[in-house]
Amino acid sequence: MQPKPIKAAITAVGGYVPEDVLNNADLEKMVDTSNDWIVSRTGIHERRILKEEGIGTSFMALKAIDDLKQKVADWNPETIDLIIFATITPDMPLSATAAYVASQIGATQAFGYDLTAACSGFLYGLSTAAAFIGSGRYKKVLVIGADKMSSIVDYEDRTTCVLFGDGAGAVLMEASTNGYGWEDEILRMNGEQRMALTIKAGGSMQPITSEALKNKDNYLQQEGRTVYKMAVSGMCQVTLDILANNQLSSDDLAYVVPHQANLRIIEGLQDRLGVAEQKVLKNIQYYGNTTAATLPLVLNDYHHKFKAGDKIILTAFGGGFTWGAAYLTWAYST
């Protein structure tokens, strides 16, 4: 008989968004845009911005962990084995923000790293946590998805500055005690169109120079149309595949938790999956695209509705391109 692998489950969720709100009226004063245009094309009404100078993504991650701790009965940071920090906006290019978070929360027995996979980063981090727990080698994993997008957005580029916001979320993953948890995943990447969503300068291909600063190549740039098309078809394909692989129909699902990049992408996915609108969870109206933070922020906003055994799909698409879908059964009721 094949031994049953150890199933990982999310056992707690926390989130944080900064207090400062950047709404569409504010943006109308900054670039040539309008509330109507932004809402009709993206569904976004406002975003949160971490305004204080000299404060990085770790600030928000630590706040999200503070929130998470309140929901854990026996919180003891010394029992955390691993901290995976999904982000494209680490505090510094060197060293790992995960190490800073570890020492700030007292996780003295942990190792960890920063994981870069853009908007799919948190999903990939969950998969990695599930693998460490599944191997039996680690028991308690903290997975963080956090991005200070305002640090890489050009607030003179009206095609991108309306889309992004700052935020952080965190989940605890442990071995399942009731049979519910991480069930299956289909994750993929393909770099052929990596220039469609990129920060050109600041890496080893093109280190930062004053010329690069002048060209604004230190900011996020996006070919919106390419990304839109690929995002809908990419998330749709892996979601349909994972439903088929697990003999599920969209009616069997309690919720779909999609990456929050654009309300139109989410609606495109919803239509093509044929899933009821109220099952497709959204908070993009209030936060915009917070990159690695969207999935945990949605989980944090809605997990009080989830019941043990609820069948849930997480799906994401992002720069790289990277994309994927995971099927899980929620492990607890609140």
Added chain:
Amino acid sequence: MQPKPIKAAITAVGGYVPEDVLNNADLEKMVDTSNDWIVSRTGIHERRILKEEGIGTSFMALKAIDDLKQKVADWNPETIDLIIFATITPDMPLSATAAYVASQIGATQAFGYDLTAACSGFLYGLSTAAAFIGSGRYKKVLVIGADKMSSIVDYEDRTTCVLFGDGAGAVLMEASTNGYGWEDEILRMNGEQRMALTIKAGGSMQPITSEALKNKDNYLQQEGRTVYKMAVSGMCQVTLDILANNQLSSDDLAYVVPHQANLRIIEGLQDRLGVAEQKVLKNIQYYGNTTAATLPLVLNDYHHKFKAGDKIILTAFGGGFTWGAAYLTWAYST
């Protein structure tokens, strides 16, 4: 009976360093230093530099994979499940270099990400690969350690420019078929002294500005003395602990593969472990510190000496701080 977890093993190794040599005589002309000083303090005689403009770390990683492919009888990129790319010098800040490598080699069924943990990145990547294989969910993982350090080194700073070089290594990890492979690990991180080895600007704490460029805060900066002390004691402690946990003495070891940061650090480790000099593998003389690439480059240079069953310790220490040791039994003879 507790089911035995699936053991992961390294089944092939590849490496690449650029052709251009930067030796100590060259550096004597660039900064106020001397061959004698460099050799006596660091043990480094020369480094390799990727000189061509516009070419990033992926260029070297793809060459290392080309080398790896020659050593795999049934190479088929479509069977690769996961690509972990350990680096602090990705091609671009966004998107993941792993995605580009995947599409360049035809790994159409893989997912993956860039993993940031500085000099411990490759060791952490191996641990992650071992977890995915151990969970039974993935079978074939490509782990890359590659850094184009010349893209973040200030060649007017004599305290750092003598230390670093460019390089890439890659290994294939699969389920063990003969009982040998990844045995144990102790991995740790602590961010309290993260400013001792850092690139201050270019992250979310301090985005790049022309002021930051003027201050050279876009380059790697290091407090050498702090890092030296922590590196010796950090690597020594986890290595002694892992030997004790596995009832091993240093005499039982066939080889120790330490991170190549400075020959004096390696010698300090060697003395404190009481292990014979010829068992402690080194190639720092020729490559300098290639960060995430040192461990796979040492494996690539020496694996023809390894025999199936050889007990080997890998140990690393780097910015973060991040550090650790792994114990493995080598899985094949060449």
